[in-house]
Amino acid sequence: MKQHSETHTGGDMSGLEAHLVERYKVWSGWGGFAYKHVKGRRLARIIGQTGSLEGRALEVGVGPGGVARAVSEAGLAVVGIDVSPDALVTARGHCTGTAVTLARASGFSLPFPDGSFDVVYGSQVLHLFAPKLRLALLTELGRVTRRSGRLLFDMKNVATHLMQYLTSTGVRRAAAYPSRQELVALMDRAGFDVIGRYPGVLPRLPSADVPDWLRSVAHTQFYVGRRR
Ligand SMILES: C[S@@+](CC[C@H](N)C(=O)[O-])C[C@H]1O[C@@H](n2cnc3c(N)ncnc32)[C@H](O)[C@@H]1O
Numbered sequence: 066m067k068q069h070s071e072t073h074t075g076g077d078m079s080g081l082e083a084h085l086v087e088r089y090k091v092w093s094g095w096g097g098f099a100y101k102h103v104k105g106r107r108l109a110r111i112i113g114q115t116g117s118l119e120g121r122a123l124e125v126g127v128g129p130g131g132v133a134r135a136v137s138e139a140g141l142a143v144v145g146i147d148v149s150p151d152a153l154v155t156a157r158g159h160c161t162g163t164a165v166t167l168a169r170a171s172g173f174s175l176p177f178p179d180g181s182f183d184v185v186y187g188s189q190v191l192h193l194f195a196p197k198l199r200l201a202l203l204t205e206l207g208r209v210t211r212r213s214g215r216l217l218f219d220m221k222n223v224a225t226h227l228m229q230y231l232t233s234t235g236v237r238r239a240a241a242y243p244s245r246q247e248l249v250a251l252m253d254r255a256g257f258d259v260i261g262r263y264p265g266v267l268p269r270l271p272s273a274d275v276p277d278w279l280r281s282v283a284h285t286q287f288y289v290g291r292r293r
Contacts, residue, residue, distance in 0.1 A: 082171060085193065086149045098131045098159055104188060104266040105135025108217060108287065111263045112184055113139065115289045116215045120183030123209060125172035125202070126190035130156030130165065137164045141184060144177075146170040172202050177209045185210050186217040189285070195240050196251065203255035210292040216257050219265050219285035220248065248288055257290030 112118055118140035124133045127145030129152065137143045142164045147153055148171050156167055170176050172190070185206045191199055206216060223230050223242055230242055243251075249259045264280030265287050 082148045086151070098129055100266070101129060101131025101188070102135050105132035106139070107266045108132060108186065108188065108219075109136045109139035109141075111287055111289065112136070112141070112186075112215065112217060114263075115261055116184065116291075121181070122184040122186065123175075123177070123182045123206070125185065125187040125206060126193075127156050127167065128152050128188075130159035130167075132188045133165045134160050134163055136186075142166075144168065144182075146172065146175070173198075173205055175205055175209050179208055180211040180214075182209050182214060183211060184215045184217070186215075188219055191218045192220055192241055196243070196247070200251055200254055203251060203257070207256040207292060212292055214292045216252070216290040216292065217287055219287045222264075222283055222286050225282055225284055252288065252290045256293050258293060259288065260291050261289045263287045263289065 109118065112122075120141060122136060122141040122143045124136070124143055124145040127133050127147045128149075130145060133143045133145040133156065137160070144166045145156055145160070146168050147156070148169065150169060153167050153169055156165075160167065168176070172187070187206075191202065194202060203216070210216060221229075221242065226242075230238060233241060245262065252259050263286070264277060264283035265285040267275060267280060267283050
């Protein structure tokens with residue numbers, strides 16, 4: 066298989082999306098539904114702690130649907146979108162019998178009216194894109210988020226990806242591991258005030274009920290923003 070860099074720098078969007086659809090075939094083998102479901106429960110807890118679990122949520126890059134399923138079980142009506150038809154087939158299987166609706170769409174051009182969601186979120190999606198595209202994606206997510214609605218996304222935790230981090234080249238490292246300040250500035254430019262950063266899921270501990278201090282070694286870190 067052709068090797069690609071982890072983070073995209075821009076250029077032709079249809080080419081990029083075709084590339085990501087191919088990449089999904091690799092991603093879909095990783096992680097597994099159970100892990101993503103635990104992660105979704107953790108995300109739902111953070112949504113509840115920082116806002117409300119009522120209303121409509123949009124998940125960008127829904128992948129196999131484990132996160133969407135857990136978030137919908139916590140109370141939100143979730144719309145999950147993805148550019149990958151394969152991902153949507155898998156998600157459909159995982160989300161049967163829940164309040165999750167699935168659609169093929171790109172996060173850069175959402176087929177939804179302004180302000181139509183209470184919560185928008187993405188799990189393991191934002192790191193795929195270079196800063197310019199991250200801003201475009203967050204701005205489009207901001208468009209469909211109602212005023213005072215919430216944005217949540219996660220980024221890799223340098224603590225748990227230390228080897229990857231240390232062995233990355235400067236440019237790739239800067240793109241794949243943005244600093245907290247860079248992300249805060251990006252969220253601000255996209256119209257969100259940052260209201261918190263929360264450690265995410267712990268890969269080897271299935272319970273969502275572990276204390277936050279232990280989560281400093283969590284696989285990812287969730288950023289939470291409020292739409293201005
Ligand atoms: C690493 S996977 C994460 C899947 C899922 N969120 C999870 O945590 O299990 C990234 C997902 O984002 C999707 N994706 C990539 N670019 C996208 C875009 N522009 N719009 C919507 N989905 C996209 C991919 O097809 C893939 O399903």
